[in-house]
Each structure stands twice: as structure tokens, then as C-alpha cells.
Amino acid sequence: MSASTDLFIIGGGINGTGIARDAAGRGLSVRLAEQGDLAGATSSASTKLFHGGLRYLEFMELRLVREALREREVLLRAMPHIAWPMRFVLPLDPLMRFEGRTPVSRLMSVVMPWARGRRPRLMIRAGLFLYDNLGARTILPGTSALRLKGTPEGAPLQDRLARAYEYSDCWVDDARLVVLNARDAAARGTDIIVGARVVEARRDGDGWTVRLADDRSFRAKVLVNAAGPWVGDVIRDVAHLPSTERVRLVRGSHIIVPKLFDHAKSYFLQGQDGRIVFAIPYENDFTLIGTTDVDHTGPANAAVCTPDEIAYLCRFVSGYFRRPVTPADVVRTFSGVRPLYDDGASSATAATRDYVLSLDESGPACLHVFGGKITTYRRLAEAALAKLAPHLPHAGGDWTAGVPLPGGDFPVDGARALADALRRDHPFLTPGWANRLVRAYGTEAAVMLDGATTAQDLGRDFGATLTETELAWMMTREWAKSGEDALWRRSKLGLHMTPDQVAAVDDFVSSRRAAA
Structure with a gap:
């Protein structure tokens, strides 16, 4: 049984990692468990937009649209490498x-x-x-x-x-947004556990005992259910809590x-x-x-x-x-x-896209997260911490607005200049290659390439400008555990690769993990 934390978060999508980052930055101790890969479900299958939702105006979702519209530029400033106008x-x-x-x-x-x-x-x-x-x-x-x-x-x-x-x-880039939130949360002390399904969460005295499928157990004061499409399963089958709320x-x-x-x-x-x-x-x-x-x-x-x-x-x-x-x-x-929160709408199109935070205080607190849009994930995290504030009195205040994600510490219109600088320092890069690295890693691209004077210095070339150095970065810093994680969530390079190249990436990741 590891040391108790303030929060245990179930779910490594955008809501779970966003809450983890926000909470860790407030000085709270946080642990997050994701059953598969980060952004492995809904959070990597969006339309890849920060948008207010023009269509939602027809459904009179004015609060949601206003919040999302105001968030667009806050988010742009924090992540100009993975988001742009x-x-x-x-x-x-x-x-x-x-x-x-x-x-x-x-x-x-x-x-x-x-x-x-x-x-x-x-x-x-x-x-x-x-x-x-x-x-x-x-x-x-x-x-x-x-x-x-x-x-x-x-x-x-x-x-x-x-x-x-x-x-x-x-x-x-929705999936990279999730990974960068997880990285920032980890840098602030969060324990990120990937490939770990939570099979039981039970109230135990003044807190929660959470058990994983591999029989590891953890203690926490507060449980956050950010399991996305599995939020109802966690309520019913993992935490065994009574609830009349339903997910659509x-x-x-x-x-x-x-x-x-x-x-x-x-x-x-x-x-x-x-x-x-x-x-x-x-x-x-x-x-x-x-x-x-x-x-x-x-x-x-x-x-x-x-x-x-x-x-x-x-x-x-x-x-x-x-x-x-x-x-x-x-x-x-x-x-x-x-x-989505089941609001009884007559059709899937009409169902609300707004988020609903349901707090169970019948014992140690448990917060269930329903719905939400990728554009409002940061505001959702603030609202979640505000709702939990009575149970976490030592937490700090809101802080995430304007704070860049890893690699995002450059101006909104600075991506081209950053790519030009990367090519000056590493002349072997093609314009397309340099631009791709900047759009994925921002200022951290220079850290990744540090010391490389030729393409051969980056190790094996897997095709589509993916090198051994970059693949190792995804594995050691971004929790990639398979070729699919690397080619479809940490990047979208799978679209540009042949089946043989994809297989080579799979083999490399498997071999490196086996040797670790």
C-alpha cells in the first residue's frame, strides 16, 4: 500500500489529465490511473478543434458557447505548438x-x-x-x-x-494535448500509471482504497471518476455507488x-x-x-x-x-x-455538450465527471477543484490560465521562426521535418535534437521522418508502450508509412520494452 494521496483520478483522457495537472499545481498530491493508453479513447477521436460550437447556439447553449469562445485564446497562448488559428x-x-x-x-x-x-x-x-x-x-x-x-x-x-x-x-492536436497535460502534471509530482485498470474503489475510513487489476492498492482522500465513456461503469461496478444519473x-x-x-x-x-x-x-x-x-x-x-x-x-x-x-x-x-450527461434529449444531436460534475458526499468525497468539450477542459478542471475545495482545504487557487504546456513557451505566431531556428542549428532537417517537430514538441524539439549534427546521429530512420531518437522520447517521456501509441496518438505518422515501416516501429517498441 503506497502512501496516501489527496486525489486518485480514474481516467487518462483530457478531463482526467487536466484535473491532475490543475490539482498538482495547487500543491495537492495526485495519482492517476488509465486502463489503456493516455487519450486512448474519446480524447484522441475528436474533430481536432478548439471551438465555441457555432451549432450549439441553435440549442441555446449560450453559457457553454461563451465559455468555450473565451477559452480559445487562453489555450492558444498556452500551446502554440499543438494549436493554431x-x-x-x-x-x-x-x-x-x-x-x-x-x-x-x-x-x-x-x-x-x-x-x-x-x-x-x-x-x-x-x-x-x-x-x-x-x-x-x-x-x-x-x-x-x-x-x-x-x-x-x-x-x-x-x-x-x-x-x-x-x-x-x-x-x-487532441491526443498530444492529453499527453502534455500528463507530462506537466507529472513534473508537478503526479504519479501517472498507464495500462492499469481500476477494478475496485471502496470507502475505507476517512478515505478511499483503490485496487488495480495487478493487485496494487492505493489510498486517497478523494476519488475523481473521469473515466469518460466508462464513467457509469465506475459508479456501478467499481465504486458500487447508488446513483440515478446516467451517461448517454x-x-x-x-x-x-x-x-x-x-x-x-x-x-x-x-x-x-x-x-x-x-x-x-x-x-x-x-x-x-x-x-x-x-x-x-x-x-x-x-x-x-x-x-x-x-x-x-x-x-x-x-x-x-x-x-x-x-x-x-x-x-x-x-x-x-x-x-454525455443524459438530459433526456430526443436525439443524439440535441443532447447537451455541457459538462456536469456530480459530487457524492455520502462518505469520503467522490466526483463524477460527465460530458465536456475538449475546448473547455481547463475550465472543467477549475470547476472540479472548486467543487472539491471543502474536502481539500489546503489546496491553492486557480493558476492554469496563461501557463504554457511543455514546449509551448513561445509566441502564438512564433512557430515558423522556431522551425527556422531549428534548421539553422540542424541543417540536415528538411522544412517539412522541422515544421513537424515544432508542431509536436515546440521549444522541446531543440532539446530532443541537442548534439545532432547529421541525421545519422538520431539513430534508425523508420520513415516519414520518424527516428529512433524521437521514438525513444515518446517511450521515455510520453508513456508510449506500443507502435500504435507512437504512430496514431503521439503522432499521426502512421498515415504516411508503409505496412513494413509500421511493423518495424512495432518491433522496435516491443524489443526496447522487453529489454528495459
Whole structure:
């Protein structure tokens, strides 16, 4: 039995690692256990955006949208290597009709009966006005109108699409965000345990005893259930707590296809079913398309993009782009299960995306985390610590706003200068290689390459600019335990590698772990 900690956190996704980092920075002792890999489930299967959620305005989720919009620039400043501003093109489709189901669309059908079955231009512009002004913007530019004919933005679109609006949100590497929060938490004293499933948590005197599948046991004053899609399983089967609260599992699936356009902006596309889908530049050579909203049944770790979802996303974007997208074009899919709070909404699309923190004080405290958006993870962590404050009276105050994550200590617009400096110090780097390292590691890229004067100094070349030095960094500093961890969560280099190269990475990681 190890020494007792203030917090034991179940779950190594963005909510668990965000709470761990915040708590450790307040001077609390923290231990976190993740059953698989960090960001191994929902937190690596997002649409990779820091965004306010323009669509959520239709559901009157004003508090959530306002909080998320204000967070975008706070987060940009803390992680300019893994997050950056992105412009989104919203084409105005004169033929679009949909069945309105949202509170705003129902109201508009009364106020503007002539626009029934549409999101009229006035409604879209009003929503974008709110989007620009609900949050305090100093970095991100506001909305502008576009005439698409003869422009790079209009070139890949069908001829009927003549006008559009363009607005701002942000891109983020979701899985690296989780890993960097875990690294910062560990640097502040958190014990991060990866590949360790919690099988029992029971109240024991004035605290909790937590047992892992390998029979290790730990003590803690407070238990935090941030298990994501498994939050209900932890309540019922691990902690054996009575609860009437339920989680609603909603699957979001994405497809990746060869790139559909050559510029760096994304598209926000409206569907006849009232949903929206993004088409986003991805890994230089690809376009990321998503997401769906489908109630998920069965195990959370069995989420896959079904043939119906693939066909749906292909049909959706083919209604906008000149070049049709077919299932045969899809090079990879991924799906995540959102653990939303079950608010009784009639559809998966209408279910709230806001987070709910439920505190059980019938004995030593236990906090259950439902839902949440990746954009508001930092605020969720602050709210969680505020809720637990009576049980942790020696904790410090809020501190994370403006404090960079590892490698993020450079200006928001400084990535290019950092890549140029990296190439000056290591002339063997190609521009693309240097830029990739900066976008993954920021100022720590120079630490990784320290002393290297040739590419051979970095050890074995696995392809796609992945070297033995970088792979060892992922294993020793970022908890990577398999080739999949390295190629699909610590990076996305698996998209650029051959099957033989992927197998070589798997073999290297396995051999190194066996020798450790």
C-alpha cells in the first residue's frame, strides 16, 4: 500500500489529465490511473478543434458557447505548438432545405414563415455576430463575407455555391494535448500509471482504497471518476455507488480521404438533416471529414465507423465539392464515444455538450465527471477543484490560465521562426521535418535534437521522418508502450508509412520494452 494521496483520478483522457495537472499545481498530491493508453479513447477521436460550437447556439447553449469562445485564446497562448488559428468557410447553399428541430429554427419558422426549412442568411449572420462577440477576441479575426467565384475557397466547390461567410476557430492536436497535460502534471509530482485498470474503489475510513487489476492498492482522500465513456461503469461496478444519473453514449465518426483542396482553410457544411460536417486540412496530404452523431450501444471500446456512417459522410460532402467522395477514397476512419450527461434529449444531436460534475458526499468525497468539450477542459478542471475545495482545504487557487504546456513557451505566431531556428542549428532537417517537430514538441524539439549534427546521429530512420531518437522520447517521456501509441496518438505518422515501416516501429517498441 503506497502512501496516501489527496486525489486518485480514474481516467487518462483530457478531463482526467487536466484535473491532475490543475490539482498538482495547487500543491495537492495526485495519482492517476488509465486502463489503456493516455487519450486512448474519446480524447484522441475528436474533430481536432478548439471551438465555441457555432451549432450549439441553435440549442441555446449560450453559457457553454461563451465559455468555450473565451477559452480559445487562453489555450492558444498556452500551446502554440499543438494549436493554431484556423479560418472556416461556411458556404450559403441556395438549395438547402432541412427539417428544423432546434429551439432557434422553430422560432425562425414562426418569425420568418417564408424561410421554413432553411437557415436563412440573416439567421446565419446573426449567429456569427454572436460568435464573434460572446468571447473576448484579441488574436482571432472576426467574420467576413466571401464571394466564391474565382477564389481558392470557391475552386473545389460546386458552381451553385456563390457566397459564403468565413469565421475563426482553432485547430488542436487532441491526443498530444492529453499527453502534455500528463507530462506537466507529472513534473508537478503526479504519479501517472498507464495500462492499469481500476477494478475496485471502496470507502475505507476517512478515505478511499483503490485496487488495480495487478493487485496494487492505493489510498486517497478523494476519488475523481473521469473515466469518460466508462464513467457509469465506475459508479456501478467499481465504486458500487447508488446513483440515478446516467451517461448517454453518442458515437462521433470521421473519415480521412486524400486532400480535396489545396488551401489551409476548413469548410463548415450544412446538411439536409440539420446537422453540420467539417472538412479540414489534415496532415498535409489529407482531408478530415466529420463528424456523425449516433447513439452508441455496446462497449465503448468497440466504437467503429460503420459502413452507413462512411456512406453518410461521403454523400454529405459530395453535395458540396466538385469531385465526389466515395467510400473507396477513404484511407482511414476513427470513432469516439462521447460520454454525455443524459438530459433526456430526443436525439443524439440535441443532447447537451455541457459538462456536469456530480459530487457524492455520502462518505469520503467522490466526483463524477460527465460530458465536456475538449475546448473547455481547463475550465472543467477549475470547476472540479472548486467543487472539491471543502474536502481539500489546503489546496491553492486557480493558476492554469496563461501557463504554457511543455514546449509551448513561445509566441502564438512564433512557430515558423522556431522551425527556422531549428534548421539553422540542424541543417540536415528538411522544412517539412522541422515544421513537424515544432508542431509536436515546440521549444522541446531543440532539446530532443541537442548534439545532432547529421541525421545519422538520431539513430534508425523508420520513415516519414520518424527516428529512433524521437521514438525513444515518446517511450521515455510520453508513456508510449506500443507502435500504435507512437504512430496514431503521439503522432499521426502512421498515415504516411508503409505496412513494413509500421511493423518495424512495432518491433522496435516491443524489443526496447522487453529489454528495459
